[in-house]
Amino acid sequence: MKKLDRMQHLVKQINEYNYHYYVLDDPLVSDKEYDQLYDELVRLEEENNSILPDSPTLRVGGEPLKSFTSHRHITPLWSLDKAKTEEELITWDGRVKKLLEEDVPLEYVLEYKFDGLTINVTYEEGQLIQAATRGNGVVGESILQQVKTIKSIPLSIDYLGKIEVQGEGLMRLSVLDKYNETVAEPLKNARNAAAGALRNLNPKTTATRKLDAFCYNVGYIDGLDFTTHMEMIDFLRENRFPVSHYIKLCSGMTEVIEEIRSLKDGIKDLDFLTDGLVIKVNDLNIREKLGYTQKFPRWAIAFKFEAQEVTTGLMDVIWQVGRTGKLTPSAVLEPVDIGGVTVSRATLNNWEDIQRKRVKIGCKVWLRRSNDVIPEIMGAIDEACEEAQEVEKPELCPACGSEVIEKGAHIFCPNSLSCKPQLVSAIVHYGSRDAMDIEGFSEKTAGQLYEALGIKDIADLYDIKYEDLISLERFGDKKARNLLDAIEKSKDCRLDAFIYALGIPNVGRKTATDLANYFKSLEGIKQASYEELVTLSDVGGIVASSIVDFFHDEKILGNIQRLLDKGLHPQHEGGDIAESLFTGKTVVVTGTLEAYNRKEIKELLEKLGANVSGSVSKKTDYLLAGEEAGSKLDKAKEIMASGVETNLTILTEEEFRKMI
Ligand SMILES: NC(=O)c1ccc[n+]([C@@H]2O[C@H](COP(=O)([O-])OP(=O)(O)OC[C@H]3O[C@@H](n4cnc5c(N)ncnc54)[C@H](O)[C@@H]3O)[C@@H](O)[C@H]2O)c1
Ligand SMILES: [Zn+2]
Numbered sequence: 001m002k003k004l005d006r007m008q009h010l011v012k013q014i015n016e017y018n019y020h021y022y023v024l025d026d027p028l029v030s031d032k033e034y035d036q037l038y039d040e041l042v043r044l045e046e047e048n049n050s051i052l053p054d055s056p057t058l059r060v061g062g063e064p065l066k067s068f069t070s071h072r073h074i075t076p077l078w079s080l081d082k083a084k085t086e087e088e089l090i091t092w093d094g095r096v097k098k099l100l101e102e103d104v105p106l107e108y109v110l111e112y113k114f115d116g117l118t119i120n121v122t123y124e125e126g127q128l129i130q131a132a133t134r135g136n137g138v139v140g141e142s143i144l145q146q147v148k149t150i151k152s153i154p155l156s157i158d159y160l161g162k163i164e165v166q167g168e169g170l171m172r173l174s175v176l177d178k179y180n181e182t183v184a185e186p187l188k189n190a191r192n193a194a195a196g197a198l199r200n201l202n203p204k205t206t207a208t209r210k211l212d213a214f215c216y217n218v219g220y221i222d223g224l225d226f227t228t229h230m231e232m233i234d235f236l237r238e239n240r241f242p243v244s245h246y247i248k249l250c251s252g253m254t255e256v257i258e259e260i261r262s263l264k265d266g267i268k269d270l271d272f273l274t275d276g277l278v279i280k281v282n283d284l285n286i287r288e289k290l291g292y293t294q295k296f297p298r299w300a301i302a303f304k305f306e307a308q309e310v311t312t313g314l315m316d317v318i319w320q321v322g323r324t325g326k327l328t329p330s331a332v333l334e335p336v337d338i339g340g341v342t343v344s345r346a347t348l349n350n351w352e353d354i355q356r357k358r359v360k361i362g363c364k365v366w367l368r369r370s371n372d373v374i375p376e377i378m379g380a381i382d383e384a385c386e387e388a389q390e391v392e393k394p395e396l397c398p399a400c401g402s403e404v405i406e407k408g409a410h411i412f413c414p415n416s417l418s419c420k421p422q423l424v425s426a427i428v429h430y431g432s433r434d435a436m437d438i439e440g441f442s443e444k445t446a447g448q449l450y451e452a453l454g455i456k457d458i459a460d461l462y463d464i465k466y467e468d469l470i471s472l473e474r475f476g477d478k479k480a481r482n483l484l485d486a487i488e489k490s491k492d493c494r495l496d497a498f499i500y501a502l503g504i505p506n507v508g509r510k511t512a513t514d515l516a517n518y519f520k521s522l523e524g525i526k527q528a529s530y531e532e533l534v535t536l537s538d539v540g541g542i543v544a545s546s547i548v549d550f551f552h553d554e555k556i557l558g559n560i561q562r563l564l565d566k567g568l569h570p571q572h573e574g575g576d577i578a579e580s581l582f583t584g585k586t587v588v589v590t591g592t593l594e595a596y597n598r599k600e601i602k603e604l605l606e607k608l609g610a611n612v613s614g615s616v617s618k619k620t621d622y623l624l625a626g627e628e629a630g631s632k633l634d635k636a637k638e639i640m641a642s643g644v645e646t647n648l649t650i651l652t653e654e655e656f657r658k659m660i
Pocket of ligand 2 (some may be wrong): 196321397400414415420
């Protein structure tokens with residue numbers, strides 16, 4: 001009886017979640033939490049050998065909204081069975097073979113499982129005449145005008161017979177980020193952003209979301225028979241449907257599993273949301289033999305990856321002071337597992353961000369982890385929450401107690417003279433590798449110098465004596481001498497490194513180099529006018545203003561003068577960088593080149609204005625591959641085949657020489 005109670009409870013709860021997810025496009029829980037409850041229900045139904053009549057396990061999706069015209073699909077649309085482990089896949093493969101009464105390896109295709117909204121598009125005589133949501137699988141909502149805003153969906157095709165094609169409408173993550181930067185209320189997740197846009201009664205609203213789509217199935221076709229899935233995909237390509245670059249044909253489950261292993265890491269670099277992969281039997285005759293359950297095809301299964309999006313409780317918000325005095329809010333979270341990592345901190349960009357996302361202490365928030373950056377809070381869950389406590393806007397600096405000031409969306413501590421975290425991070429930045437490269441300059445050491453030696457200003461570094469250092473904890477003779485040597489050595493520095501080391505707001509390493517190359521002397525940069533600065537290719541208005549303001553601050557000018565008086569001698573290193581095809585590009589070199597050794601090619605590329613990097617990613621522009629190129633070349637090919645947005649191009653040495 002207890003089990004039945006639990007089943008009833010789960011059915012009610014999951015149906016409620018389904019309503020919020022499928023009908024309102026505004027889920028109350030993350031997929032991870034949802035899946036846990038759903039799996040529990042499936043287990044109880046199996047154990048009890050009974051299914052309640054309104055169980056969500058009997059149904060595909062949600063009921064269509066009455067406000068849309070309905071569309072009856074020519075052939076029904078389905079949900080997908082799912083596996084989370086390799087063992088579950090092997091069991092599934094066994095089940096399929098058993099059903100077929102055959103024990104030969106089956107051919108499977110592997111595709112991404114796009115996480116957006118299913119769309120079903122109908123063409124007749126080559127024209128797009130209908131588009132619908134999946135709805136309950138049999139009847140969906142007609143969203144033709146909305147789908148027409150998706151530029152990648154063809155309005156007409158070459159094939160003239162009646163045809164229904166299924167795909168997923170989605171919002172690219174880069175598009176979502178850009179969209180969220182500008183709107184009053186940011187969207188919490190790309191899946192619901194796409195679903196909400198497509199099921200919006202006003203197609204103009206849909207258009208603002210700049211959706212995209214991937215098609216993966218022909219549900220119905222008049223006058224043509226495909227024998228395999230791959231053939232069907234080729235047909236979709238020929239008719240210019242948007243099809244993912246990535247699709248892999250595997251022979252047998254062992255190969256599928258190997259492929260899954262090799263894909264796992266790359267999936268979070270994709271520019272669209274995926275919640276796993278879909279594995280499908282390639283042979284369409286075999287599919288027919290296998291058929292369907294109430295809810296899904298027996299010939300396909302989704303392999304779900306660990307969620308990159310979860311919900312968790314926000315316990316507190318603390319404010320941290322950075323080098324420029326900016327106060328950044330950091331969220332203290334109830335520890336939660338996300339993509340295999342336990343997370344207890346996340347960024348909230350600034351005060352305005354907290355307001356826009358409407359997060360409150362004591363309530364639940366959506367958390368997303370993309371790439372390997374610190375997880376970001378996407379928004380609050382729209383659910384009444386009793387312990388809700390507004391995040392308070394700081395009035396005093398949490399580090400030094402000064403009254404804070406507001407500049408735009410940000411809050412600053414103006415006490416740049418004695419606010420410890422500001423000074424410590426300024427010193428750490430000054431000594432960092434890309435700046436003055438003073439070895440042995442950790443945050444801890446900088447803190448020690450501040451606390452024990454009263455170093456309040458970068459110029460004070462050059463007054464440190466051996467006796468001072470040796471008296472500090474963890475400082476022996478060698479460490480003290482090394483640090484002093486490194487400080488002394490830094491007096492003879494490159495102009496670009498020095499400019500970067502000064503920590504001008506909004507001036508990163510690249511801009512510092514551009515400034516040094518253009519003005520060639522510290523004096524030149526100091527005198528630069530706004531008008532002249534904005535003529536530099538990567539310098540916009542904000543950066544130019546930051547530079548001008550910085551060099552008009554009396555206190556800063558005084559500090560720079562003090563540094564020069566201590567014997568600092570920033571020099572521009574001759575050799576103008578030529579404008580070339582490689583200027584500003586990120587280049588990776590691999591394998592053996594005929595005409596250059598490693599050092600020579602690096603120098604040449606830098607002279608051509610390239611940033612030379614050691615590892616290949618989607619951000620790489622060129623991979624220069626010599627003889628016997630190994631894993632980096634493989635990685636590059638993988639990235640190019642994966643469908644991520646990238647400019648990556650592979651060059652042979654000969655091609656490279658032609659380009660320079
Ligand atoms: N958070 C919530 O409250 C909540 C509520 C309901 C459902 N969900 C999530 O949705 C899942 C079940 O939803 P479902 O039945 O809509 O979808 P599903 O996970 O069963 O997958 C079926 C869908 O996958 C899509 N798909 C993407 N790429 C595909 C490809 N290459 N080939 C075939 N299909 C592809 C299709 O649109 C298809 O309709 C749950 O496991 C859960 O994670 C969450
Ligand atoms: Zn302060």
